[in-house]
Amino acid sequence: MNAHPKITLVGAGPGDTDLISLKGLKALAKANVVLYDALVNEELLGYAPEDALRVFVGKRANKHAYSQQEINELMVSYARSHGHVVRLKGGxxxxxxxxxxxxxxAASHHIATSVVPGISSSIALAGLQGIPLTYRGVSESFWVITGATTAGVISDDIYAAAKTSATVVILMxxxxxxxxxRVYEAEGRHKLPIAVIQNGSLPDEKIALGTIDTIVERAGVQGIGAPAVIVIGEVVAKHESFGAWKHKNIAV
Known part of the structure; x- marks a missing residue:
């Protein structure tokens, strides 16, 4: 058993390698093993030592490389055999x-742990598009909600959020x-602004802007695919191209 097993959870940010923290890079530089997810920009692996193991444990094309239980076991196993494991996660x-x-x-197996927070796509991607999640007189709060529960159905929180004036950010x-x-239409909010952002912060980023009653078509026209973040609320109208789209019906 390695004398100094340790696991560091590192947030890699939304995709752009420049958006990882300096502390995150320092952790990578001291890694013996890096377990990384599908949403991690693989350029970041270059910051780990040349002899460090790099193990992909993410999900692509609806296929899991490992189950969550297997990932947990790998973390502990590698920490005991190799020392410092960096668990590199998107966002x-x-x-x-x-x-x-x-x-x-890790704690249940008495492995020392530390955490390096990352920039979450739930906040960063709207900001990079010039969409403020809160704005005085417009939105006093924002909700971050998963698109679907573990059972694969839409989250009940979306029904609750649709009744508020809060900005709503939906991941996955x-x-x-x-x-x-349909949830928002049932609340009579057909004209509420909405944005769908794919591959935010990356060179191939795409965005579809619209209102509740037009966004499905707009996202189709723009060819939006996963991974994507949905932002709903009056603040979306602050996007520099929203007015042009709304009044002239031009592509953005």
Whole structure:
């Protein structure tokens, strides 16, 4: 057994390698093993030592490389055999990243842990598009919600959020976009601004702007695919191109 097993959960940010923290890079530089997810920009692996193991444990094309239980076991096993394991996760480890589960598992096996927060796509991608999640006199709060529960159904929180004036950010919800739209339409909010952002912060980023009653079509026209973040609320109208789209019906 390695004398100094340790696990560090590191948030890699939304995709752009420049958006990882300096502390995150320092952790990578001291890694013996890096377990990384599908949403992690693989350029970041270059910051780990040349002899460090790099193990992909993410999900692509609806296929899991490992189950969550297997990932937990790998973390502990590698920590004991190799020393410092960096668990590199897209966004922030504690925003729909199962970081809490992994931390608890490591603690239950008496492995020392630390956390390096990451910039969550739930906040960053709207900001990079010039969409403020809160704005004086417009939105006093924002909700961050998963698009679907573990049972694969739309989250009850979306029904609750649709009744408020809060900005709503939905992660992993592109496949539920039509259902989300119906929830808002049922509340009579057909003209509420909405944005869908794919590959935010990356060179191939795409955005579809619209209102509740037009966004499904707009997202189709723009060819929006996963991964994507949905932002709903009056603040979306602050996007520099929203007015042009609304009044001239031009593509953005």
């Amino acid at each position: 922030d480890p504690f925003v729909f990243g199962r970081g809490g589960e992994e931390l608890e598992y 919800g592109l496949n539920k976009l039509a259902e989300i739209v």
